[in-house]
Amino acid sequence: MTGRLRALWRLLALQATWNFERMQGIGMGHAAEPLLEELRESDAARQADAVVRSAEFFNCHPYLAGVALGATVRAEYEGVPGAQIVRLRTALCGPLGALGDRLFWIGVVPLMMSAASLAIVEGAGLAAIVALLVVYNTLRLATGAWSLEAGLRSGIRVSGEIAGSWLTRSAERVGPAAGFMVGVAIPKVAAALLAGTGAQMVSGALVLAIAGVVLAIRFGSAISPVRLGLVAILLTLIYAGR
Amino acid sequence: MDIGLTPAIALSLVAWGTIVGVDLVSAPQGLLSRPLVAAAVAGWLLGDVAAGLQVGLVLECFALDVLPVGAAKYPDYGPGAVGATLYATGGKGFGVLGVATGIGLVMALVGGWSLLWIRHANTRAVQRQAAALAAGDRPTIRGLQREGLLRDITRSAVLTLLAIGLAVASARFTFPAEGPFELVGIAAIGAALAAVSTGAVRSAGRGPRLAWLSAGALLGLLWVVLG
Numbered sequence: 001m002t003g004r005l006r007a008l009w010r011l012l013a014l015q016a017t018w019n020f021e022r023m024q025g026i027g028m029g030h031a032a033e034p035l036l037e038e039l040r041e042s043d044a045a046r047q048a049d050a051v052v053r054s055a056e057f058f059n060c061h062p063y064l065a066g067v068a069l070g071a072t073v074r075a076e077y078e079g080v081p082g083a084q085i086v087r088l089r090t091a092l093c094g095p096l097g098a099l100g101d102r103l104f105w106i107g108v109v110p111l112m113m114s115a116a117s118l119a120i121v122e123g124a125g126l127a128a129i130v131a132l133l134v135v136y137n138t139l140r141l142a143t144g145a146w147s148l149e150a151g152l153r154s155g156i157r158v159s160g161e162i163a164g165s166w167l168t169r170s171a172e173r174v175g176p177a178a179g180f181m182v183g184v185a186i187p188k189v190a191a192a193l194l195a196g197t198g199a200q201m202v203s204g205a206l207v208l209a210i211a212g213v214v215l216a217i218r219f220g221s222a223i224s225p226v227r228l229g230l231v232a233i234l235l236t237l238i239y240a241g242r
Numbered sequence: 243m244d245i246g247l248t249p250a251i252a253l254s255l256v257a258w259g260t261i262v263g264v265d266l267v268s269a270p271q272g273l274l275s276r277p278l279v280a281a282a283v284a285g286w287l288l289g290d291v292a293a294g295l296q297v298g299l300v301l302e303c304f305a306l307d308v309l310p311v312g313a314a315k316y317p318d319y320g321p322g323a324v325g326a327t328l329y330a331t332g333g334k335g336f337g338v339l340g341v342a343t344g345i346g347l348v349m350a351l352v353g354g355w356s357l358l359w360i361r362h363a364n365t366r367a368v369q370r371q372a373a374a375l376a377a378g379d380r381p382t383i384r385g386l387q388r389e390g391l392l393r394d395i396t397r398s399a400v401l402t403l404l405a406i407g408l409a410v411a412s413a414r415f416t417f418p419a420e421g422p423f424e425l426v427g428i429a430a431i432g433a434a435l436a437a438v439s440t441g442a443v444r445s446a447g448r449g450p451r452l453a454w455l456s457a458g459a460l461l462g463l464l465w466v467v468l469g
Contacts, residue, residue, distance in 0.1 A: 055383050117299055193300065213443065
């Protein structure tokens with residue numbers, strides 16, 4: 001396995017040692033190791049410093065960490081001063097985190113989970129789950145590979161590479177698509193889950209749903225839907241068991 | 243209720259629940275930990291895909307309200323979804339779905355706390371190796387990474403065992419398929435719809451996404467009414 005493939009493989013477990021001190025730092029150091037091997041042959045002292053820097057504090061969206069990894073490794077090979085590499089790495093945390101969250105956590109994930117839910121209520125069964133996993137993980141792995149390549153290609157000029165990339169354009173487009181798909185899925189899933197029950201029960205579920213939304217938006221995390229769900233289940237269990 | 247749990251099935255559920263738990267944060271973060279996926283596969287392992295999909299749909303509504311970012315504390319729905327599905331395969335009706343959802347939610351909260359525990363444990367391990375890390379010792383980095391992964395595997399396995407235990411313990415009580423126990427399921431579905439709607443409105447903000455969400459909801463309603 002080449003150094004790049006090993007680094008990509010290790011990036012899949014970037015957060016295995018997620019901690020409050022260095023966050024993803026240890027995972028980044030682990031992924032950087034195969035990429036820094038050649039540096040040891042040419043400049044062992046520089047490589048030792050590079051390993052130390054690679055495992056320091058880092059936190060961004062896990063799928064896009066390859067951008068920072070590739071960029072800093074390239075900078076190490078180019079002999080960029082250590083302090084500048086640390087600044088580059090720190091500067092990338094925020095933008096990569098925000099971009100990845102917008103693209104994946106509040107974009108692609110709700111979009112695809114809603115599409116899969118919709119497919120299931122339309123009778124697709126397990127095929128919807130298989131399709132979901134294949135499509136999502138292809139995208140996830142392709143993004144990881146592109147990220148590492150983009151970082152290695154650009155080095156310290158990586159910011160320009162990201163700004164003009166498909167990632168930024170996609171993040172702008174996927175949000176509305178996700179909103180639309182979630183919107184379509186909510187009534188369809190509700191109808192499927194409540195099928196076979198009477199009008200009174202459907203009304204009860206909808207009243208609870210509307211009250212839950214109002215309470216959650218009004219009181220924030222103090223009344224989370226999970227807490228509301230547990231309280232509602234417990235109260236109805238006590239009522240039914242009387 | 244008879245949930246028909248053989249040692250072989252129990253073992254396969256623990257293995258699946260462990261994979262699902264590790265997927266959430268450690269590796270590979272490939273949507274295996276989503277409750278819809280976790281419950282569907284658990285249903286398939288238990289020979290009742292329909293029960294898995296139904297439990298998965300309800301719990302997924304709760305999960306869609308969650309943004310799993312950085313140091314934020316969020317529930318871990320995967321192993322709980324496995325236990326909830328095990329319970330749901332033992333009976334029919336809204337009451338069973340409601341109790342299964344309750345099992346999933348309780349375990350999701352326990353899972354969230356266990357994530358905090360593992361992060362603190364990882365932090366202590368990193369602090370113990372501060373000198374070696376400052377010296378750039380590569381075996382130390384590899385060792386920490388292995389330990390972290392092992393810790394999460396253990397966490398996920400224990401969480402799945404707890405979820406299975408809760409499902410088995412809850413199966414001792416029998417709920418009639420009809421009558422007032424139906425309310426338990428209705429409450430679970432109502433709360434799930436509240437969760438997914440809250441998440442959708444929060445994510446939409448006040449920008450164009452809100453307009454697209456509204457348009458989608460209108461289309462979905464028309465589809466339900468006309469379809």
